[in-house]
Amino acid sequence: MRTVLHLTCSPRGAESYSHIISTELVDALRARHPAATVVTRDLAGAPPGFVDVAFTRAIRDPAAIDASAFAASQVLIAELEAADALVIGTPMHNFTVPAPLKAWIDQIVRIHRSFRSTPSGKVGLLRDRPSFVVIASGGHFTGPSPSGTPAQPDHLRPYLRDILATIGITDLTFITLEGLSRGPEAVATVLAAARARLLPIRRVDAAEARD
Ligand SMILES: Cc1cc2nc3c(=O)[nH]c(=O)nc-3n(C[C@H](O)[C@H](O)[C@H](O)COP(=O)(O)O)c2cc1C
Numbered sequence: 246m247r248t249v250l251h252l253t254c255s256p257r258g259a260e261s262y263s264h265i266i267s268t269e270l271v272d273a274l275r276a277r278h279p280a281a282t283v284v285t286r287d288l289a290g291a292p293p294g295f296v297d298v299a300f301t302r303a304i305r306d307p308a309a310i311d312a313s314a315f316a317a318s319q320v321l322i323a324e325l326e327a328a329d330a331l332v333i334g335t336p337m338h339n340f341t342v343p344a345p346l347k348a349w350i351d352q353i354v355r356i357h358r359s360f361r362s363t364p365s366g367k368v369g370l371l372r373d374r375p376s377f378v379v380i381a382s383g384g385h386f387t388g389p390s391p392s393g394t395p396a397q398p399d400h401l402r403p404y405l406r407d408i409l410a411t412i413g414i415t416d417l418t419f420i421t422l423e424g425l426s427r428g429p430e431a432v433a434t435v436l437a438a439a440r441a442r443l444l445p446i447r448r449v450d451a452a453e454a455r456d
Pocket residue numbers: 255256257260261262263264335336337338339340341381382383384385397425
């Protein structure tokens with residue numbers, strides 16, 4: 246493993262729980278692959294632009310392509326292509342991905358570049374790679390809360406699974422940090438459980454360390 250792409254998506258910066266645990270996950274990968282380079286992109290701090298009219302025209306009419314229409318998209322796709330592992334740290338916002346992560350997705354999921362359309366459906370053009378998504382949420386969405394509040398709708402994990410599969414990324418692991426609005430004790434318990442899940446990632450496998 247030579248390059249890890251780390252995307253952080255919380256407006257709360259270094260205080261963000263998804264930022265903290267996804268950074269520790271990146272550190273765990275580094276412990277395993279000391280020579281790996283980490284490219285960090287703070288999507289919340291410097292969000293990708295929304296797709297604009299030039300982009301939508303270029304998508305519809307590749308013959309009349311205005312290369313500048315895809316300038317930002319090219320950079321972000323090349324950065325993803327170069328990564329041997331992808332780590333995303335993201336909050337749940339209104340049951341789904343926050344806007345900066347959606348803006349990144351709209352730039353990197355591009356027909357003829359990261360996927361193609363076939364009669365049997367969309368086919369990804371990027372190679373698969375280990376990908377991890379750390380999700381922080383105030384409430385619970387994988388099941389009811391400890392006090393029995395029903396799970397919230399989850400439009401985050403299924404959406405990321407579908408959209409990343411569209412471009413060829415299916416080796417996906419989710420680590421969820423749920424119930425973070427229940428106070429400091431709950432936060433400590435949730436972070437400890439997440440850190441326990443990072444231990445096997447940190448463990449050095451001699452064969453892999455040589456990669
Ligand atoms: C605009 C906004 C929308 C949110 N929507 C949800 C939500 O749908 N479900 C939920 O459980 N928590 C929601 N939260 C709470 C955050 O997910 C929670 O504070 C989480 O810790 C944020 O992640 P971070 O610590 O990485 O910043 C929302 C917070 C904000 C600011």
